[in-house]
Amino acid sequence: MKELLLIGIGPGHPDYLTVQAIEAMRRVDVFFFLEKAGEGKGELIRIRREILERFVPDGGYRIVTAQSPTRDASGPYRDGVEAWYRAKADLFAGLIEHELADGECGALLLWGDPSLYDGTLAILKGLLEEARVAFALEVIPGITSIQALTARHKIPLNRIGEGIQVTTARRLAATDPEQIANTVVMLDSNAAFRELAGTDLTIYWGAYLGTEDEMLVSGRLADLATDLAEQALRAKAEKGWLMDIYLLRREGPRE
Ligand SMILES: C[S@@+](CC[C@H](N)C(=O)[O-])C[C@H]1O[C@@H](n2cnc3c(N)ncnc32)[C@H](O)[C@@H]1O
Numbered sequence: 664m665k666e667l668l669l670i671g672i673g674p675g676h677p678d679y680l681t682v683q684a685i686e687a688m689r690r691v692d693v694f695f696f697l698e699k700a701g702e703g704k705g706e707l708i709r710i711r712r713e714i715l716e717r718f719v720p721d722g723g724y725r726i727v728t729a730q731s732p733t734r735d736a737s738g739p740y741r742d743g744v745e746a747w748y749r750a751k752a753d754l755f756a757g758l759i760e761h762e763l764a765d766g767e768c769g770a771l772l773l774w775g776d777p778s779l780y781d782g783t784l785a786i787l788k789g790l791l792e793e794a795r796v797a798f799a800l801e802v803i804p805g806i807t808s809i810q811a812l813t814a815r816h817k818i819p820l821n822r823i824g825e826g827i828q829v830t831t832a833r834r835l836a837a838t839d840p841e842q843i844a845n846t847v848v849m850l851d852s853n854a855a856f857r858e859l860a861g862t863d864l865t866i867y868w869g870a871y872l873g874t875e876d877e878m879l880v881s882g883r884l885a886d887l888a889t890d891l892a893e894q895a896l897r898a899k900a901e902k903g904w905l906m907d908i909y910l911l912r913r914e915g916p917r918e
Contacts, residue, residue, distance in 0.1 A: 664765045665798040668770040669777040669784060675873030677714050679806045683717045685801045692724055692767040697731035697757055710874075711772050729754060738835070744782075752786050752795075752827015759796045769798075776805040780831070780849055787905045807846055808908045811872040815879055818867060818910070821845060840864075844913045852905040854895050859887035865914055868906035870898060884911070 668687050673679025694715065696708055708728075715724075732750035737744045763769045777784050790796055809829065813820050821827050825845050828899060830838070832851035840862045848855065856866055860885060866893060870878040880891050899905035 665759060665765060665796075665858065666801065667759065667763075667769040667787065667798045668801050668877055670717060670772050671716055671776040672711070672772045672774065672895055673806040673810040673873065674775045674811045675710065675871065675877075677717055678712075679873060680714065680718065680813070681803070681805065681905065684803050687801075688715065688719050688770065690768055690772040691719075693769040695762070695769060695771050696724050696726055697727045697754075698728055700733055707747075707774070714772065719906055720895055727758065728897070729758060733814045748786055748789075751782065752790055755783075755787060756790055758797050759790075759798055760889050763798075773805065774808045776849060777802050778804070779807050779829075784814070789850075808849070808869075808872060810917075812847075812867065812869045812908050812910065813868055814874060815877070816867045816881055816910075820910075821848075834859045843911050846911045847908065848906050848911060851907055851909075852899060853917070854892035856884060856909065856911070857888050857892045861885065865912045866891070866909050867912070868895075868907060868909040870895065870905060871902075872908070876902065878907075 668691065670684050671681075672684060672686050694711075696711060698708060726836065732747055732754060733749040737743070760770065771783060773781055773783060775781070784802065787800055791800065792796070809820065822845070828843075828846040830848060831848060831856035832848055833853050835848050836847070836858065838846075840859055842863075843859075843864060856868075864884045865882065866884045866887070867881045868879070870876075876898070878894070878896070880887065895905060895907060
């Protein structure tokens with residue numbers, strides 16, 4: 664039987680790897696590296712290579728690289744994502760079939776945790792359900808970018824008895840600002856918080872967390888939204904890509 668591990672590597676710093684992830688990496692025969700066009704492509708691969716050099720110094724594995732399909736953003740969002748997932752499913756099926764021998768262990772090193780805004784797990788489960796390829800799947804959890812954000816700002820993710828919403832910048836745009844009490848926003852990179860500059864919310868913002876370019880800003884959105892947007896978009900222009908996450912919080916008495 665072939666084995667495939669989805670290993671969460673945390674959101675950027677090699678120190679974020681868990682002992683379980685390190686031990687899992689040491690029994691891998693083939694690491695699959697997906698190269699993405701655009702956004703930080705070289706850097707994200709470099710970080711994975713550094714992780715392997717540091718934690719599996721004796722080698723003994725192969726690296727198979729493949730070009731990751733890109734999402735067509737020209738049509739409706741859902742159609743684009745579904746076509747993208749189908750292309751990725753074909754890619755994974757081919758890699759498992761042709762690049763992994765029976766009895767071997769393959770792995771994908773996934774950013775943060777495999778369960779959070781990452782389609783890989785759903786795609787691989789789809790392959791198993793359709794019986795397109797046979798393999799044993801294992802998931803190794805990782806530290807998420809949410810945990811890195813709260814740790815770096817030294818804040819709890821929720822206050823006493825409070826709920827937590829995790830959403831995307833695309834969904835934030837369609838949210839009534841009055842309904843925001845304690846919301847983590849991911850997948851932005853375009854300073855969507857600017858639209859909330861007139862609200863009474865506090866923002867805890869972090870970009871490139873855990874890397875040498877890490878940026879941290881917090882305060883009342885009304886006071887800093889414009890400056891922060893400028894800072895974020897400048898970093899994006901200089902580096903060519905922006906990976907940021909933030910918590911929007913309403914202060915004052917709550918139910
Ligand atoms: C495709 S999702 C993957 C999330 C990942 N699975 C996790 O557990 O954090 C990518 C988004 O995660 C957030 N993110 C991941 N790593 C980050 C980091 N080091 N600094 C800031 N945001 C990060 C950003 O919102 C980014 O747009």
